[in-house]
Amino acid sequence: MANNYYEGTGVLVLDRVTPVIKALFGAFALDERYPDNGQAYIAQIAETNDPRWTDVQEGLEDLAAQLGIPIPDDEDLSIPPLLERLAAHFGADQDGELENLIKHHPFEDSVNLEALLLIASCFDDGHHLTSIQFEGCWYCSKPRLFEFGGNGCYLSREIQVFRTSSQALQLGDQLRKAILAADIEEASALIALEATNLLAGINDEQLRLNVRHRVAERLAQTPTISAD
Structure with missing residues (x-):
């Protein structure tokens, strides 16, 4: 037992x-x-x-x-x-x-x-x-x-953040399956859900909306690739 x-x-x-x-x-x-x-x-x-x-x-x-x-x-x-x-x-x-x-x-x-x-x-x-x-x-x-x-x-x-090790295992498995299937919609949905859960921890509604807008702007920015 x-x-x-x-x-x-x-x-x-x-x-x-x-x-x-x-x-x-x-x-x-x-x-x-x-x-x-x-x-x-x-x-x-x-x-x-x-x-x-x-x-x-x-x-x-x-x-x-x-x-x-x-x-x-x-x-x-x-x-x-x-x-x-x-x-x-x-x-x-x-x-x-x-x-x-x-x-x-x-x-x-x-x-x-x-x-x-x-x-x-x-x-x-x-x-x-x-x-x-x-x-x-x-x-x-x-x-x-x-x-x-x-x-x-x-x-x-002001903020609440929770994480478990089992969530990491589940997310990794789901992302791998989406990537292997070249399923852009599923992969992006999983990542967006992670971001949404993190944003949900911000208790101030207006601040949460402002942060969400700024995160979207940052993700939309073209990353700078430095030349070697």
């Missing part, structure tokens, strides 16, 4: 670790002393820590208590009402993205860093979190094919 695991490490780029950061990222083996210089270590290690939304809820309950925010003594208390009370405290109750998260996120099972970044950005108690950088890997206790891989993400309120 083979077991599969996922592990990863990363950093929070911020001014300092505050109660909000501890509440949201405490389950990620948060270490504010390393690597220092405006970065704090986070990790998800197989069979050691598996950050769940239940961990975040406990952290938010403790945070609310520290801030003197009244929380009803209710065994069925969930994350959405906690976030709503904290949002009012931090003056973020009119933030559209946070409101959408509270209404539609299931807040079940494993935590996703994108949601934590948004919450932390809205509940800024002096941490000034600007980005999250995280790299992870999947592996198996037996050397089975395609049971090993990696992923990386760069997350901020």
Whole structure:
């Protein structure tokens, strides 16, 4: 029998670790002393820590208590009402993205860093979190094919970039088939899709459109070939 695991490490780029950061990222083996210089270590290690939304809820309950925010003594208390009370405290109750998260996120099972970044950005108690950088890997206790891989993400309120090793394998295979078939349409569509996915990570719609236009202009430019 083979077991599969996922592990990863990363950093929070911020001014300092505050109660909000501890509440949201405490389950990620948060270490504010390393690597220092405006970065704090986070990790998800197989069979050691598996950050769940239940961990975040406990952290938010403790945070609310520290801030003197009244929380009803209710065994069925969930994350959405906690976030709503904290949002009012931090003056973020009119933030559209946070409101959408509270209404539609299931807040079940494993935590996703994108949601934590948004919450932390809205509940800024002096941490000034600007980005999250995280790299992870999947592996198996037996050397089975395609049971090993990696992923990386760069997350901020301005830009989000995700990549996995399996995406590289899939794209390479698709491009090779298109090239062997001299299928210009398919090859160009694959490359355009890659560019579109990258552009989609830019959160500012107008800036995204401007960048897309400029990228198209650059691709249309005739490359300069230097003479030897």
